[in-house]
Amino acid sequence: MPKITAVGDGFAPLAMTGGEAAFEPVRHYPLAAPAREQLGAGLRVTFGDPYAIYYRPLADAIVIIRVLHGARDAAIAGRGGFEA
Numbered sequence: 001m002p003k004i005t006a007v008g009d010g011f012a013p014l015a016m017t018g019g020e021a022a023f024e025p026v027r028h029y030p031l032a033a034p035a036r037e038q039l040g041a042g043l044r045v046t047f048g049d050p051y052a053i054y055y056r057p058l059a060d061a062i063v064i065i066r067v068l069h070g071a072r073d074a075a076i077a078g079r080g081g082f083e084a
Contacts, residue, residue, distance in 0.1 A: 001027050002057070006064040022048025023064075030057035040065070 004027065026033060026046050033046040033055075042056045043065065054066040 002030065002059075003061050004064065005061050007066075022046070022051070023053060026053075026055065026062060030055075030062050 004023070023046065031044070033044040036043045036045050036054065039054070040056075043054055044057065046053050046055070047070070050070045052068050052070055053064060054068070056063045056065055
């Protein structure tokens, strides 16, 4: 099973709220979540109420790029996304 890593404080909102359990299915099936190529190369998103969790699956790890409150998710897409 790949390890979970985070860029900056990407995992902090989940850890503070106990929401890391919502990310557990991604550990087993990292390519099952929808791709978000328009926001960044190789980027995928999964949701753990109320968060949108953007991550990039690698061969040996899953890198959490950003964790955003769901209300901010659409605003990011409207601004052209982000790259990390």
